[in-house]
Amino acid sequence: MSKKYIEDIDFSRYDVKNEVRFSYKTEKGLTREIVEAISNQKNEPDWMRDFRLKSLDIYNSKPIPTWGVDLSELNLDEIITYLRSDTKMNHTWDDVPDDIKNTFELLGIPKAEREALAGVGAQYDSEVVYHSMQDELAKQGVIFTDMEAAVRDHGEMVKEYFMTKCVPPNDHKFAALHGAVWSGGSFVYVPPGVKVEIPLQAYFRMNAPGSGQFEHTLIIVDKGAELHFIEGCSAPQYSVHNLHAGCVELFVKEGARLRYSTIENWSRNTYNLNTKRVIVEKDGIMEWVSGSFGSKVSMLYPCTVLKGEGAKVDHTQITFSARGQNLDTGSKIIHAAPNTTSRVISKSISKDGGIAFYRGLLRVAPNAHGCKANVECESLMLDNESRADTVPIIELMNDDIDIGHEAKVGRISEEQIYYLMSRGIGEQEAKAMIVRGFVEPIANSLPLEYAVELNRLIKLELEGAIG
Amino acid sequence: MIKVQPMDENTCTEISREDSSYVQVERNKALKLFLNESVPKWKRVKLNDFKVPSYSRYEYPYFKIGAETEFCLEEISIALNDNSRVKEVVNINKSFGVGKKFTSMVEAFYNAGIMLHVPKNTQVSNVIKIDYRLDRDNPLLLDYNIILAEQSSKVTIVIDYNSENGVDSLFHNGITKIIAKADSEVNIVKLQRMQDTSYHFDSNIAIVEGDARVNWYTIEMGSFLSATDFSTYLDERGSEGTLKSLFLGDGERKLDMSYQMTHLGANSNSDIQSHGALKDKAYSIFRGNLDLKKGAKKSVGAESQTVLLLDKEVRCDALPVLLCEEDDVKANHAASAGQLEKSKLYYLMSRGLSMLEAKKLIIEGSFRPIIDQIPMVDIREIVEEEVTRRIIHG
Numbered sequence: 001m002s003k004k005y006i007e008d009i010d011f012s013r014y015d016v017k018n019e020v021r022f023s024y025k026t027e028k029g030l031t032r033e034i035v036e037a038i039s040n041q042k043n044e045p046d047w048m049r050d051f052r053l054k055s056l057d058i059y060n061s062k063p064i065p066t067w068g069v070d071l072s073e074l075n076l077d078e079i080i081t082y083l084r085s086d087t088k089m090n091h092t093w094d095d096v097p098d099d100i101k102n103t104f105e106l107l108g109i110p111k112a113e114r115e116a117l118a119g120v121g122a123q124y125d126s127e128v129v130y131h132s133m134q135d136e137l138a139k140q141g142v143i144f145t146d147m148e149a150a151v152r153d154h155g156e157m158v159k160e161y162f163m164t165k166c167v168p169p170n171d172h173k174f175a176a177l178h179g180a181v182w183s184g185g186s187f188v189y190v191p192p193g194v195k196v197e198i199p200l201q202a203y204f205r206m207n208a209p210g211s212g213q214f215e216h217t218l219i220i221v222d223k224g225a226e227l228h229f230i231e232g233c234s235a236p237q238y239s240v241h242n243l244h245a246g247c248v249e250l251f252v253k254e255g256a257r258l259r260y261s262t263i264e265n266w267s268r269n270t271y272n273l274n275t276k277r278v279i280v281e282k283d284g285i286m287e288w289v290s291g292s293f294g295s296k297v298s299m300l301y302p303c304t305v306l307k308g309e310g311a312k313v314d315h316t317q318i319t320f321s322a323r324g325q326n327l328d329t330g331s332k333i334i335h336a337a338p339n340t341t342s343r344v345i346s347k348s349i350s351k352d353g354g355i356a357f358y359r360g361l362l363r364v365a366p367n368a369h370g371c372k373a374n375v376e377c378e379s380l381m382l383d384n385e386s387r388a389d390t391v392p393i394i395e396l397m398n399d400d401i402d403i404g405h406e407a408k409v410g411r412i413s414e415e416q417i418y419y420l421m422s423r424g425i426g427e428q429e430a431k432a433m434i435v436r437g438f439v440e441p442i443a444n445s446l447p448l449e450y451a452v453e454l455n456r457l458i459k460l461e462l463e464g465a466i467g
Numbered sequence: 468m469i470k471v472q473p474m475d476e477n478t479c480t481e482i483s484r485e486d487s488s489y490v491q492v493e494r495n496k497a498l499k500l501f502l503n504e505s506v507p508k509w510k511r512v513k514l515n516d517f518k519v520p521s522y523s524r525y526e527y528p529y530f531k532i533g534a535e536t537e538f539c540l541e542e543i544s545i546a547l548n549d550n551s552r553v554k555e556v557v558n559i560n561k562s563f564g565v566g567k568k569f570t571s572m573v574e575a576f577y578n579a580g581i582m583l584h585v586p587k588n589t590q591v592s593n594v595i596k597i598d599y600r601l602d603r604d605n606p607l608l609l610d611y612n613i614i615l616a617e618q619s620s621k622v623t624i625v626i627d628y629n630s631e632n633g634v635d636s637l638f639h640n641g642i643t644k645i646i647a648k649a650d651s652e653v654n655i656v657k658l659q660r661m662q663d664t665s666y667h668f669d670s671n672i673a674i675v676e677g678d679a680r681v682n683w684y685t686i687e688m689g690s691f692l693s694a695t696d697f698s699t700y701l702d703e704r705g706s707e708g709t710l711k712s713l714f715l716g717d718g719e720r721k722l723d724m725s726y727q728m729t730h731l732g733a734n735s736n737s738d739i740q741s742h743g744a745l746k747d748k749a750y751s752i753f754r755g756n757l758d759l760k761k762g763a764k765k766s767v768g769a770e771s772q773t774v775l776l777l778d779k780e781v782r783c784d785a786l787p788v789l790l791c792e793e794d795d796v797k798a799n800h801a802a803s804a805g806q807l808e809k810s811k812l813y814y815l816m817s818r819g820l821s822m823l824e825a826k827k828l829i830i831e832g833s834f835r836p837i838i839d840q841i842p843m844v845d846i847r848e849i850v851e852e853e854v855t856r857r858i859i860h861g
């Protein structure tokens with residue numbers, strides 16, 4: 001097999017650029033007028049409009065974070081915060097304009113919907129353009145809709161949960177930004193005891209250059225219910241910076257279970273500053289499965305608050321950082337109740353000068369007796385230009401706990417390669433096998449289609465290094 | 468009567484009156500830095516109501532000048548005024564320490580300290596012991612210690628920070644700088660057992676040359692607030708640094724321990740091992756930094772912390788940082804925290820031991836791997852006695 005470089009590999013599936021057509025877009029930057037215009041365009045109730053304006057004030061009062069990644073090139077005054085394409089929300093793919101539909105076809109969304117999903121929301125720039133859910137689920141009382149429709153049709157519930165208990169706008173600058181200009185996203189409610197057996201999916205696609213995407217995801221899994229939600233995202237490559245500052249708020253009620261899977265594959269000009277958080281009640285179970293591949297810069301630390309006794313979280317993540325990328329990812333876990341359990345497995349691969357950073361926080365509150373927590377981080381560096389850093393912070397405030405943390409960094413072990421080669425396997429294949437083995441625990445957590453996608457992405461990313 | 472005066476320009480000029488111009492310039496540089504820096508807040512161990520103490524002289528006889536001729540041990544002020552050999556150590560220009568306010572305070576106002584110079588090919592057989600005792604007459608210690616181990620030399624030094632019981636407002640802030648030249652070995656034990664209302668700040672740096680080793684032992688058993696920093700630079704091929712730390716937090720003690728190993732040389736090795744126990748309302752912070760710079764090929768770094776949590780209201784933070792920009796290395800870190808194993812306690816108590824005795828035995832067992840490596844029998848005994856006193860009678 002001839003050696004291929006990453007530049008030669010066909011990323012065209014992700015890099016389709018459509019003509020930017022829109023029925024409405026805001027000016028660059030962020031002013032009170034722009035926020036009011038977004039609210040007017042959406043014909044929102046007063047409470048949401050007031051909430052946006054309050055968030056704008058908070059945004060203006062907060063500094064840009066100076067820790068972690070370099071955000072100095074991100075010029076928020078150049079970002080278009082709201083851009084609605086010239087199509088309405090559709091419930092069949094036939095009604096979606098051809099170019100947009102073709103983009104999603106190339107990304108495999110309608111096919112996946114037919115074969116493996118119970119419902120899909122597809123967002124294009126600032127608004128959801130397609131939404132569907134199996135009738136069966138609707139009959140059981142499951143709500144899966146775009147966020148705008150939820151504000152209109154389920155106003156009371158949205159008002160109660162929207163950036164109030166989970167991610168308040170005063171959390172940090174980008175949460176406040178999100179509160180001011182959010183647009184699109186999904187709302188899911190699973191009634192008590194309903195087990196949604198096939199996953200629901202939301203796919204976010206950014207098309208317009210220099211724009212921001214600020215989708216809001218709000219999921220409530222009520223007592224004893226179960227759901228698997230999948231989020232996918234991508235954008236074509238532009239020379240100007242795009243900003244993604246979404247917000248994901250999840251609620252796992254007593255005895256409920258939620259799995260939230262993401263493969264992020266933003267283009268290399270995107271700043272991905274997403275906020276994701278879950279509150280888990282008594283005996284609830286949360287599972288995060290995250291893959292971070294794309295973007296220029298990511299700051300992404302899904303946070304779990306184990307609020308009820310016996311709540312559990314399992315966090316599996318992989319980060320793959322290549323040339324020009326600084327992926328600062330990790331996990332935040334707060335044990336706020338007795339007998340709660342957490343487990344984090346984080347793997348990172350860096351190559352061609354990419355920076356893979358694990359930043360974690362594990363906090364055990366004074367009342368959280370009988371907690372168990374385990375964090376494992378492993379970093380693989382494929383060459384000598386890359387970086388792999390680990391900063392896990394552990395804060396323990398009582399004695400009745402059992403905490404373990406381990407981290408390792410290194411290159412592909414020469415002994416392993418030697419062993420495989422002595423069994424008749426070629427060097428390149430031996431290396432590829434070791435990397436596949438390294439990511440296997442993550443791949444195993446994903447639904448089949450996504451495991452295939454993960455392996456395909458890894459193959460694409462690795463061919464430059466491994467040939 | 469102790470003559471007490473503020474740490475200001477006048478005091479600095481006064482204490483520097485008989486110094487050489489070199490020392491005066493150095494003190495003045497540090498003074499400017501000290502006056503410009505405000506007292507840090509510190510996010511974890513809060514320093515909110517901390518006040519800079521008044522200056523006073525330190526006159527306790529902290530070391531004996533023996534008849535040894537194999538090495539040179541002098542009081543720091545004498546050494547700095549007429550010994551140009553140690554300028555190299557004084558001028559180490561790498562970051563270290565618990566904070567600029569504290570390191571510059573020592574460099575401007577030091578009132579004690581030693582210079583130890585071990586000549587080439589000299590293996591010092593006796594352990595050198597420095598006894599820094601704080602008492603009613605000597606409530607302030609600002610010690611500036613310099614160690615230069617020349618090529619292929621070897622030395623072991625113990626610095627013991629202790630205090631007279633029943634005296635309040637004791638304050639220690641010190642700096643220790645080491646250069647270990649090629650193929651040399653420096654073993655240094657820092658024992659801190661000052662009484663429970665004292666402040667203890669200690670900044671340490673070592674530059675380790677090719678095939679040389681610096682082995683730190685730090686034992687923290689006293690003070691109300693203790694902030695320590697040990698920064699080791701493994702600059703050349705085959706440099707080696709180890710740090711063994713033992714700590715016992717009882718009462719309302721706050722301990723902030725920062726251990727940094729920076730690998731610059733190829734085939735350099737580092738190992739940080741910290742064992743501790745916390746009881747009552749004690750709070751410990753472990754900051755382990757393994758920094759593998761480009762070029763540190765084939766290096767191996769490791770850090771681990773194990774903490775026993777003995778009471779409900781303890782607090783324990785760990786920040787084991789691993790920074791890596793060289794792929795051909797092996798590095799790992801591990802941290803664990805938890806209670807004494809109940810099955811072990813049950814076993815020992817079923818053999819007739821009291822709860823406290825059983826606890827003490829398990830804690831000693833967990834400290835044992837480090838205690839056994841301390842290169843001096845009487846220091847080992849002091850540690851064992853302190854563990855007994857603080858766990859059983861404390």
